[in-house]
Amino acid sequence: MSENGTVTASRREFLAGASALAGVALPHVHAAENNTIQIALVGCGGRGTGAAINALSVANGPTKLVAMADVFPKKLNDSYDKLRTQFAAQVDVPPERRLLGFDAYRQVMDYLKPGGVVILGTPPAFRWVQFSYAIEKGLHTFMEKPVTVDGPTTRRMLKLGELAAAKNLKAGVGLMVRHCRARQELLDRIRSGQIGDIVAMRAYRMGQGGGTAPPKPEGISELMYQIQRFHAFLWASGGVFSDYYIHQIDECSWMKGAWPVEAHAVGGRHYRRDSLDQNFDTYSVQYVYPDGTRLFFDGRNMAGCRDEFASYAHGSKGSAVISTLSHTPGMTRIYKGQKMPRVNSRKELPLPDDPNLVWAYPQPERSPYQLEWDDLMEAIRQDKPYNEVQRGAEASLVASMGRMAAHTGQIVTFDQILNCPHEFAPSVDRLTPDGPAPLQMGPDGKYPVPQPGVLTDREY
Numbered sequence: 455m456s457e458n459g460t461v462t463a464s465r466r467e468f469l470a471g472a473s474a475l476a477g478v479a480l481p482h483v484h485a486a487e488n489n490t491i492q493i494a495l496v497g498c499g500g501r502g503t504g505a506a507i508n509a510l511s512v513a514n515g516p517t518k519l520v521a522m523a524d525v526f527p528k529k530l531n532d533s534y535d536k537l538r539t540q541f542a543a544q545v546d547v548p549p550e551r552r553l554l555g556f557d558a559y560r561q562v563m564d565y566l567k568p569g570g571v572v573i574l575g576t577p578p579a580f581r582w583v584q585f586s587y588a589i590e591k592g593l594h595t596f597m598e599k600p601v602t603v604d605g606p607t608t609r610r611m612l613k614l615g616e617l618a619a620a621k622n623l624k625a626g627v628g629l630m631v632r633h634c635r636a637r638q639e640l641l642d643r644i645r646s647g648q649i650g651d652i653v654a655m656r657a658y659r660m661g662q663g664g665g666t667a668p669p670k671p672e673g674i675s676e677l678m679y680q681i682q683r684f685h686a687f688l689w690a691s692g693g694v695f696s697d698y699y700i701h702q703i704d705e706c707s708w709m710k711g712a713w714p715v716e717a718h719a720v721g722g723r724h725y726r727r728d729s730l731d732q733n734f735d736t737y738s739v740q741y742v743y744p745d746g747t748r749l750f751f752d753g754r755n756m757a758g759c760r761d762e763f764a765s766y767a768h769g770s771k772g773s774a775v776i777s778t779l780s781h782t783p784g785m786t787r788i789y790k791g792q793k794m795p796r797v798n799s800r801k802e803l804p805l806p807d808d809p810n811l812v813w814a815y816p817q818p819e820r821s822p823y824q825l826e827w828d829d830l831m832e833a834i835r836q837d838k839p840y841n842e843v844q845r846g847a848e849a850s851l852v853a854s855m856g857r858m859a860a861h862t863g864q865i866v867t868f869d870q871i872l873n874c875p876h877e878f879a880p881s882v883d884r885l886t887p888d889g890p891a892p893l894q895m896g897p898d899g900k901y902p903v904p905q906p907g908v909l910t911d912r913e914y
């Protein structure tokens with residue numbers, strides 16, 4: 455049973471094999487004897503570097519960054535310089551432990567002693583490959599979301615999650631909002647009936663653009679170009695839908711206490727211009743929960759349009775704001791009735807008094823990006839069970855479900871996406887910089903894009 459709700463018959467059957475491993479008693483893996491927890495970073499971009507900062511900022515015991523891996527030297531060097539400047543005493547990564555290439559993840563994990571933590575800040579396509587090796591090496595893992603991009607990789611990741619739990623390895627997934635104390639208090643209040651039964655939810659992630667891929671410049675292989683522009687290509691990231699929208703779909707489903715069982719969606723490409731990416735500019739999805747409740751999700755990547763980045767729950771006795779203007783601060787609130795003031799920008803903060811306001815989490819609130827690391831390290835040091843892989847894989851799958859519904863123009867159910875045979879990049883564990891890319895151009899010099907109503911059982 456997922457923390458978050460329903461388990462379908464087919465999923466139960468699927469997990470039966472992996473669950474058998476969970477009962478096998480294996481030795482506990484503790485932090486290094488000197489009490490310093492070693493950290494390795496794989497994928498030294500924006501979020502990987504941010505996660506390393508969070509790991510080095512945890513207050514409950516010493517941590518040290520000992521190895522770093524990437525596929526682009528500039529990314530690795532910039533990240534190293536930033537971390538070294540900020541945490542001179544905790545960054546011990548000499549040149550021989552700064553590694554480049556598709557196998558570099560193995561080499562940096564080889565440097566870690568069992569009980570160390572590896573950060574997977576790479577594009578989602580590489581998650582199952584790199585997590586497999588972390589489990590083999592007896593390492594704890596912090597991996598960014600999404601953790602899968604399609605049905606086959608989700609099935610694989612669910613099995614790996616079971617395997618990690620069986621080896622008592624802790625695994626955090628970067629759905630950091632789950633660690634936000636404001637959202638946790640809101641969830642308690644919703645569960646205690648303060649807004650009544652949730653009858654509908656709405657969420658929006660509408661920004662000025664993203665996920666584009668201008669034609670490939672000279673001097674870079676097609677594969678490296680696709681990796682560099684990973685939001686543009688479904689094999690690498692699940693596209694902007696999976697990469698950006700997963701958070702809101704996850705936080706709403708968490709508040710609802712269930713995963714949606716099906717999705718129906720629309721979307722289209724309006725202004726992609728010379729971009730070679732596979733994304734739509736707009737997505738509008740109706741997610742249906744087991745009791746018939748709906749989440750209405752709107753995503754837009756379009757300059758000149760109104761931005762919104764928020765999630766709301768409507769209940770039979772009141773309503774709640776789950777997210778206000780971004781992931782953090784959440785500024786969670788509960789209102790009497792269904793009317794909530796619209797917050798257009800940070801300039802409007804603090805919010806004016808509202809006679810319908812019932813409760814608001816006090817500001818300032820702590821960053822969930824730090825809290826997720828505090829919680830993971832606490833679990834490692836206290837040897838408490840800690841494995842977020844199942845809920846991370848299910849959140850990734852539910853994101854893929856909505857994306858596939860929009861891309862095919864069909865209703866897609868949870869079981870259909872879980873059992874969907876289309877694996878976007880079956881060779882992702884065997885890539886070489888000059889080898890073929892998982893996505894190939896057509897004779898028109900363009901990559902294939904979704905065609906709703908034409909391609910109905912696969913996205914491209």
Ligand SMILES: NC(=O)c1ccc[n+]([C@@H]2O[C@H](COP(=O)([O-])OP(=O)(O)OC[C@H]3O[C@@H](n4cnc5c(N)ncnc54)[C@H](O)[C@@H]3O)[C@@H](O)[C@H]2O)c1
Pocket residue numbers: 496497498499500501502523524525526529530555556558559575576577578580598599600628629630681697781
């Ligand atoms: N939780 C959040 O709020 C949040 C925010 C931003 C990004 N993310 C997630 O973090 C991940 C990375 O996103 P980002 O914005 O940091 O992207 P990024 O491009 O800045 O970083 C990705 C890094 O991985 C490297 N890389 C790619 N393939 C690699 C491989 N096979 N081996 C080693 N290194 C490899 C890239 O060169 C790059 O340095 C994504 O999954 C994204 O969804 C999460």
